[in-house]
Amino acid sequence: MTTHAPETKIVExxxxxxxxxxxxxxxxxxxxxxxxxxxxxxxxYCDCKYVHKAHQDTTAN
Known part of the structure; x- marks a missing residue:
């Protein structure tokens, strides 16, 4: 069984x-x-990571 990494979304x-x-x-x-x-x-619930666009370059995935 494969475990998928949680999704990361860039938001405004x-x-x-x-x-x-x-x-x-x-x-x-x-x-x-x-x-x-x-x-x-x-x-x-789903561990999806929401990153604000102003911090996308400083936040490690």
Missing amino acids: SYRVACDGGEGALGHPRVYLQIPEGDGWVECP
Whole structure:
């Protein structure tokens, strides 16, 4: 069984919504706030990492 690495998405807003992106196979929609100092946040359900575009060069994947 292969484990896939969590997805990383570059976003333009410091507030994002995540629902797993798989329709009925996803997860409940959660709203996440990206801390301006860190520049990224991870979804607690699917571990998708949201990186604000202003921090994409300083945030390691």
